[in-house]
Amino acid sequence: MASATIAAGIAHALMNLAVSKGANRKALTQACGIDPQQLQDPDNRLPLASYVALMRAGQTLSGDPALALHFGETFDLAEISIVGLLCMASETGAEAFAQWNRYERLVVDVDGLTKGSRHLLERKAGRLWLIDTRGNPNDFPELTESSFARLVCMARRTQGEKPLIEAIHVTHSAPAYRDEYARIFQVPVTFDSDRNAVVMASDAWLSERIEQPSRYVFGILSERAQALLDRLESSTTLRGHIESLLIPMLHTGDIGIDRVARMLGLSRQTLFRRLKAEDTTFTKLLDELRHRMALHYLSGKKASVNQVAYLVGFAEPAAFSRAFKRWTGTSPRAARRE
Numbered sequence: 001m002a003s004a005t006i007a008a009g010i011a012h013a014l015m016n017l018a019v020s021k022g023a024n025r026k027a028l029t030q031a032c033g034i035d036p037q038q039l040q041d042p043d044n045r046l047p048l049a050s051y052v053a054l055m056r057a058g059q060t061l062s063g064d065p066a067l068a069l070h071f072g073e074t075f076d077l078a079e080i081s082i083v084g085l086l087c088m089a090s091e092t093g094a095e096a097f098a099q100w101n102r103y104e105r106l107v108v109d110v111d112g113l114t115k116g117s118r119h120l121l122e123r124k125a126g127r128l129w130l131i132d133t134r135g136n137p138n139d140f141p142e143l144t145e146s147s148f149a150r151l152v153c154m155a156r157r158t159q160g161e162k163p164l165i166e167a168i169h170v171t172h173s174a175p176a177y178r179d180e181y182a183r184i185f186q187v188p189v190t191f192d193s194d195r196n197a198v199v200m201a202s203d204a205w206l207s208e209r210i211e212q213p214s215r216y217v218f219g220i221l222s223e224r225a226q227a228l229l230d231r232l233e234s235s236t237t238l239r240g241h242i243e244s245l246l247i248p249m250l251h252t253g254d255i256g257i258d259r260v261a262r263m264l265g266l267s268r269q270t271l272f273r274r275l276k277a278e279d280t281t282f283t284k285l286l287d288e289l290r291h292r293m294a295l296h297y298l299s300g301k302k303a304s305v306n307q308v309a310y311l312v313g314f315a316e317p318a319a320f321s322r323a324f325k326r327w328t329g330t331s332p333r334a335a336r337r338e
Helices: 008-020 025-032 048-062 067-074 082-088 093-106 141-159 178-185 225-233 238-252 257-264 268-277 282-300 305-311 317-328 332-337
Strands: 005-007 045-047 119-124 127-132 165-169 196-200
Touching: 005 008, 005 048, 008 025, 008 045, 008 048, 008 067, 025 048, 045 048, 048 067, 067 141, 067 178, 082 093, 093 119, 093 238, 093 305, 141 165, 141 178, 141 196, 165 178, 238 257, 238 268, 238 282, 238 305, 257 268, 268 282, 282 305, 282 317, 282 332, 305 317, 305 332, 317 332
Parallel strands: none
Antiparallel strands: 005 045, 119 127, 127 196, 165 196
């Protein structure tokens, strides 16, 4: 567990919940060894072992043994992590799942720079299972509790009366507070299972469109973003049209000339020629758009540097920093301070 980390923003939210339930903040920080200053920047990474200690101390000091379940029930992922916002910006359930899998280690990196997907979708006996494949889950079952409670409660809020989840399987044994499982999950829970998994009621959610608060959800990070998008859409140039298509897609990282050509109803070769006539290339256009949007988000002060990296389509903050230095000659954090 030494290399495993968690976002400081998650630990901060958990600490606030424990304090709201009666725990003493100073006693919590002393028990888990977390410097309160570390929690001020949500981009900071903390050892997962410190988070485990915080969870256990929070359970004791707040008198709430089901604290992990209540943490998942109380906090939507969009409130405590950019990952939730990226999922909200997805068009379908399948895309949201892909974004969650791609970026989840921003929330918790259970193995340290995890490779591959931690969550899998598997069909078994005619049902669709969403499986958490992390190793040694019973060392810290509270992580299963909070993540599954968050998923189920989020699904209930977004789907209403429409059932999305029909059963829960966990590898740990039933705790003394199993009544809270029944209240929060409201579906059958199998303890001592061979897997940690959520059984979906159907696979229709994969293709269903997600209801978004706006067509351009990242407007909540930048009040001027929608105006910028509208201006681009009104452009008469091909470049402006392409940029208007790309801005809402940047965060996915799944951007290529072939995809854009299909969206425009053009062949790759035709798109290449028309961009050349405007004295640009797709690679140059995308690079310059990322540069401009990075400056735009950083100037807004509402998104952290790491969040900006993912908003403009970089899979790693380090890659974003290198690109930003190439664009501007300075680092993103130095640019924000200036």
